[in-house]
Amino acid sequence: MKVHFIAIGGSAMHNLAIALSRKGFLVTGSDDEIFEPSKGRLKKEGILPEQIGWNTDFIHADLDAVILGMHAREDNPELAKAKELGLEIFSYPEYIYEQSKNKKRVVIGGSHGKTTITSMILHALQVLDFPVDYMVGAQLEGYDCMVKLTEENDVIILEGDEYLSSPLDRRPKFHLYKPHVALISGIAWDHINVFPTYDNYVEQFNIFCNVIEDEGVLVYNEEDFDTKTVASKQAGRLKTVPYSTPRYEVNTEGTSYFYENNKFPLKIFGAHNLQNLCGAMNVVEALGISPTEFLNAMKDFTGAGKRLEKIRESADRIVYKDFAHSPSKLKATTSAVKEQYPDRKLVACMELHTFSSLKKDFLPQYKDAMKMADKALVYFSPKVVEHKKLDPISKDDVFDAFGKNVVVETETQKVLDFIENESNEAMVLLMMSSGNFDGVDYNSL
CATH class of the missing domain: 3.90.190.20 (Mur ligase, C-terminal domain)
Incomplete structure (x- = not known):
């Protein structure tokens, strides 16, 4: 497969480029500016553009796909040529979906806690030797690339951002993934440059729920009024699983989590973090992992990078x-x-x-x-x-x-x-x- 990235230097874009290169794709890319750490990481993988700037020579009829980054403008010359040649043009989330159509898709959405919950899930699955593909919006400690795409893994964990997909595709990213298992951590107005009213913002989560595959699982924070309201509309079509802040006890090392009369020591702290942990526990249970297995796997988890x-x-x-x-x-x-x-x-x-x-x-x-x-x-x-x-x-x-x-x-x-x-x-x-x-x-x- 031959793919070209327009605006390869973006945080999400360069991770996808690296993942596809590691999968064996022939990857090219261009950008009008590339900063660290993207620059060094692309160079290490051998896919850093030799020159900064747009180059229409990269766009040719042999390309299987052109992936358009949010940083590119609608009048981009490479984009114009790709359209002229009738090439398939994908946004970042569209291509993630394209690569995961035959997998069980797990999408973590919400106005806050997405990265933390996703990293909790990945940590537990790694400890439990449960192989998955993934896409995370932030750099996590211990990972050299925040996108992993394979042919063999049956499950993919996706962080579901509600921001726009590309200059051509004004849909929120998480509308494109069509999950089998989804989580909503909470709804609090954000991205007001795109969603000018709170009602308009909440509606994006209604749409997200509507694209969850029939008979799928929706895990939701029942302590958040709007999240609970959105989830209630899916009763009957989906299996809805509420969660809330669990019983816990603060100690000098972090927290003790109480589950079914057992105490589980954890290094994370704070009611919001424990609430996130409870959401993650319900997600992995939908993948066949018991709460006890999950909590034992989380004893060494210290948090996502830049999150407390x-x-x-x-x-x-x-x-x-x-x-x-x-x-x-x-x-x-x-x-x-x-x-x-x-x-x-x-x-x-x-x-x-x-x-x-x-x-x-x-x-x-x-x-x-x-x-x-x-x-x-x-x-x-x-x-x-x-x-x-x-x-x-x-x-x-x-x-x-x-x-x-x-x-x-x-x-x-x-x-x-x-x-x-x-x-x-x-x-x-x-x-x-x-x-x-x-x-x-x-x-x-």
């Missing part, structure tokens, strides 16, 4: 980083850390970095999102707001939206000064962002 990841710990101070940026994620993460370390001062810093989080109309969604922190800071860069072509926001806008219980800064040094001023001998520092506060080296904290 401990950077450093000393007798006096502990530093965590987390990918949290949406209101629901901030609440869950700050609550988890405060519950785990009730006797420590929790200093929490978050960066408004995504399109939704920097939109003035969306800011009120953050009210009391960091109230569990003893001291809280919110950072944003006016330059990023301008770059995203959004209306300007002020420090007062952010301060008022969060409930007037945060410090707001727009300079990186002021963030570092805040941390220094709040530092004491019994603190835990939590850094939350999908970026890095424009230059903070977390390891140096």
Whole structure:
């Protein structure tokens, strides 16, 4: 098979390119910019483009498929030539489905917790020697590629992102996978540049449920009202399996999970993480793995990368980083850390970095999102707001939206000064962002 990637340097795209190359496909690709780690990883596999930029010479009649990345524009010259030649053009999720049509497809969806739940499932299956293919949206520790596609594996685990598929295909990615087993972790408005109203956003999850194969399994978080409502519409057509936050006990090592009068020691902590674990347990049960087998396999699981990841710990101070940026994620993460370390001062810093989080109309969604922190800071860069072509926001806008219980800064040094001023001998520092506060080296904290 000969495939060409338009915009091969993307986080998801380069992983798929590597997976197909390892499967024996002849892979070519192009992009107008390729950064690390994509660049080094593509080079190691021998599929890094020799030159940066678009090259229509890559597009020829012998190609079996052209895979179009979200980063490419609709007027891309390679795309124009592919259309002219009548080649098959796929979005990233379309091609994932194409490669998994004959497999049992498991899709993990929801506004939060997708990567964590997917990594929990993969960890357990690896421990239990249960072979699967997979696609995960974030880099996980211990994996050199976040996509695996084989001919022999019967099951594939897919992280179901609700963002758009490609410049030509405006459907959310998770609408294309047609799962046999699906999970929805929760619904909290996100991607408002694409889904302008909350009702419109919720509707995407109704559509997702409707494409689950007949007599399939839908695992859902019954503590989330909208998730429960969406799932209830599938009663009768699907096997619906509710889950909720289980009984657990905090300890110095992490958590003890109680299941059927047995206690299972775990290294993860926080109600939200335990809720995710319960969802993952129900998914693997649909694959024939018992809850006891799953919980025993999870005893060494420490979490997904950048999701409540401990950077450093000393007798006096502990530093965590987390990918949290949406209101629901901030609440869950700050609550988890405060519950785990009730006797420590929790200093929490978050960066408004995504399109939704920097939109003035969306800011009120953050009210009391960091109230569990003893001291809280919110950072944003006016330059990023301008770059995203959004209306300007002020420090007062952010301060008022969060409930007037945060410090707001727009300079990186002021963030570092805040941390220094709040530092004491019994603190835990939590850094939350999908970026890095424009230059903070977390390891140096």
